[in-house]
Amino acid sequence: xxxxxxxxxxxxxxxxxxxxxxxxxxxxxxxxxxxxxxxxxxxxxxxxxxxxxxxxxxxxxxxxxxxxxxxxxxxxxxxxxxxxxxxxxxxxxxxxxxxxxxxxxxxxxxxxxxxxxxxxxxxxxxxxxxxxxxxxxxxxxxxxxxxxxxxxxxxxxxxxxxxxxxxxxxxxxxxxxxxxxxxxxxxxxxxxxxxxxxxxxxxxxxxxxxxxxxxxxxxxxxxxxxxxxxxxxxxxxxxxxxxxxxxxxxxxxxxxxxxxxxxxxxxxxxxxxxxxxxxxxxxxxxxxxxxxxxxxxxxxxxxxxxxxxxxxxxxxxxxxxxxxxxxxxxxxxxxxxxxxxxxxxxxxxxxxxxxxxxxxxxxxxxxxxxxxx
Ligand SMILES: NC(=O)c1ccc[n+]([C@@H]2O[C@H](COP(=O)([O-])OP(=O)(O)OC[C@H]3O[C@@H](n4cnc5c(N)ncnc54)[C@H](O)[C@@H]3O)[C@@H](O)[C@H]2O)c1
Ligand SMILES: O=P(O)(O)OC[C@@H](O)[C@@H](O)[C@H](O)[C@H](O)CO
Numbered sequence: 001x002x003x004x005x006x007x008x009x010x011x012x013x014x015x016x017x018x019x020x021x022x023x024x025x026x027x028x029x030x031x032x033x034x035x036x037x038x039x040x041x042x043x044x045x046x047x048x049x050x051x052x053x054x055x056x057x058x059x060x061x062x063x064x065x066x067x068x069x070x071x072x073x074x075x076x077x078x079x080x081x082x083x084x085x086x087x088x089x090x091x092x093x094x095x096x097x098x099x100x101x102x103x104x105x106x107x108x109x110x111x112x113x114x115x116x117x118x119x120x121x122x123x124x125x126x127x128x129x130x131x132x133x134x135x136x137x138x139x140x141x142x143x144x145x146x147x148x149x150x151x152x153x154x155x156x157x158x159x160x161x162x163x164x165x166x167x168x169x170x171x172x173x174x175x176x177x178x179x180x181x182x183x184x185x186x187x188x189x190x191x192x193x194x195x196x197x198x199x200x201x202x203x204x205x206x207x208x209x210x211x212x213x214x215x216x217x218x219x220x221x222x223x224x225x226x227x228x229x230x231x232x233x234x235x236x237x238x239x240x241x242x243x244x245x246x247x248x249x250x251x252x253x254x255x256x257x258x259x260x261x262x263x264x265x266x267x268x269x270x271x272x273x274x275x276x277x278x279x280x281x282x283x284x285x286x287x288x289x290x291x292x293x294x295x296x297x298x299x300x301x302x303x304x305x306x307x308x309x310x311x312x313x314x315x316x317x318x319x320x321x322x323x324x325x326x327x328x329x330x331x332x333x334x335x336x337x338x339x340x341x342x343x344x345x346x347x348x349x350x351x352x353x354x355x356x357x358x359x360x361x362x363x364x365x366x367x368x369x370x371x372x373x
Pocket of ligand 1: 121153157
């Protein structure tokens, strides 16, 4: 069995690679980083070091890599012959890999089984977004694939670029929407198929990622380098717990999770951020702030829904305000964020960046957060 995975970075090697390897797939990594591709092809194996109380070292074998910039035809051929295609390139990059998947589907033998396509990104409906890009101008290819949304959870910090081994936390969860497979889902023992993905993706994004980003933006604003150090500050820990109390209310109300079990889920997320063996930084977790301040992302979507229900949003709005100080060098979106804050009025900023219009119950508080930053 063959899997093609776009994006051989942190989550690509430290999560998808190892899980598909354990499921019996040969994994072809497709990336645009020439040095990384060469390094992967120079190795027969790499090690995933899980750190934490239940960590193990897992050796991954049976892989190769293709540079889709240098050899796009090879990437198309790999897709045409694959059983599964996954990606972890970042939600904004999916449009660039879509033409390769489209051409691969077009080149697929007519008698071949339908290709499973799954985005492994931090976004609601990421595979749906990928599908839109893939079928653009070629609606016929949609019938050659099964597109399934997923929710992925594993903290994989930045890695030493001199090798291809990966250090990850020992925890992971991969929930996959079962419904598109009509009873014929691929066997992936480390994943779990669910009948309704929405509770899983929202619980994950609005707990793990909301809490993580809150830590990162308060930490960055205080001049702190690592996530674990930021959470040593009582006022930052309190801000993170307050943000998660707000999202917890929404998640429990919307999806009917048991409040105590959800409280444990949120507490465990904070415990995971504090993993002393995980060298994770406020700059990585805060990366691409414009994406994170977007309408459907980890602050605005839950805050908007809470405001629509007349519920408290102070802590989420405070985290949104802290994010506005993020100006990490080497992060294009951070530079763009700072430029937008100079160029736009607070009201324009809130509408343009976060998709909240005047008249929405969250509009005034977000606008005030921008004005008083
Ligand atoms: N790292 C984590 O803890 C984690 C956990 C869950 C989900 N995710 C999600 O996974 C995605 C990737 O995150 P990451 O941390 O692995 O990032 P990363 O930067 O380590 O990896 C992304 C990889 O994509 C490659 N890439 C960029 N453009 C490409 C293109 N056109 N074609 C092929 N490859 C391309 C990059 O070269 C890089 O190797 C994001 O959506 C992220 O939110 C990350
Ligand atoms: O990947 P991002 O930029 O959406 O968010 C940064 C981190 O919060 C994220 O990568 C987490 O480590 C991960 O989502 C944990 O499952």
